[in-house]
Amino acid sequence: MQTEEEQIAQFRDWWQRNGKPMLTGGALALAVVFGWQAWQKYETNQAQGASAVYQQLLETALNPSGTPDSAKVAELAGKLKSDFGGTHYAQYGSLFVAKVAVEAGKLDDAAAELKAVLDKPADATLGELARQRLARVLAAQGKAEDALKLLEGDADKAFAASREELKGDLLVQLGRADDAHAAYLKAKAALPEDAAVGGLQMKLDDLAKGDA
Secondary structure (H helix, E strand, C coil): CCCHHHHHHHHHHHHHHHHHHHHHHHHHHHHHHHHHHHHHHHHHHHHHHHHHHHHHHHHHHHCCCCCCCHHHHHHHHHHHHHHHCCCHHHHHHHHHHHHHHHHCCCHHHHHHHHHHHHHCCCCHHHHHHHHHHHHHHHHHCCCHHHHHHHCCCCCCHHHHHHHHHHHHHHHHHCCCHHHHHHHHHHHHHHCCCCCCCHHHHHHHHHHHHHHC
C-alpha cells in the first residue's frame, strides 16, 4: 500500500504532466467559445449597420424627382466602403453608384466602381454582375473589343444565358453577325424551358433579316 507521502508525490507528478495542459486547453477552449460568440455578435452588428446604410442609399432614388441626390449617394457610398468595405452591402452599393454614374453620363466613374467589385468580389454573383455591367459600360465607351475579352470563357449556369446574349450584342456592335447569331443561339439554349425568349428571339430574327 502506498504511503500518504507517496500518493501526494504521485499526484504532483501527474499534475505536472497533465493538470497544467488540461487547464491551458480548457482556458483555450473557453477563449475560442467566447471569442466566437463575440465575433458572431460583431458580424451581426456589422450586417445590421451595413444594411441600414444601404437602405438609405437606395432611398435616395425615391425623392420626388426620382433622381438620386448625387451628393448623398457619394456620402453614403463612402460610408459603406469605409465602415463596411468588402461586405456584400458595400459591393451592392458600388453597383448602385455605378448605375447612378451611368445615368449621369459619367462612364469612367461607373467603370471604376465596377472594376473595384470585379477585382475582389464578395461572391460569384457579385463578380458576374460587375463583369456584365462593366462590359456594357465599356461598349458604351466604344470599347466593344475590350468588353468582349472581359466575357471570355463560360459563366456559371445561372448567368450563362445573360452572358451569351451580351456577347451577341457586342458582336453585333462589331459587325460580326455570324458570331453574334451563334452567341444568341447559345444564350437561348442556356435558358430554362419555361423562360420567356421574346427579346432574344427578336434579335435572332433581326439577324436573319439582315442575311436575307
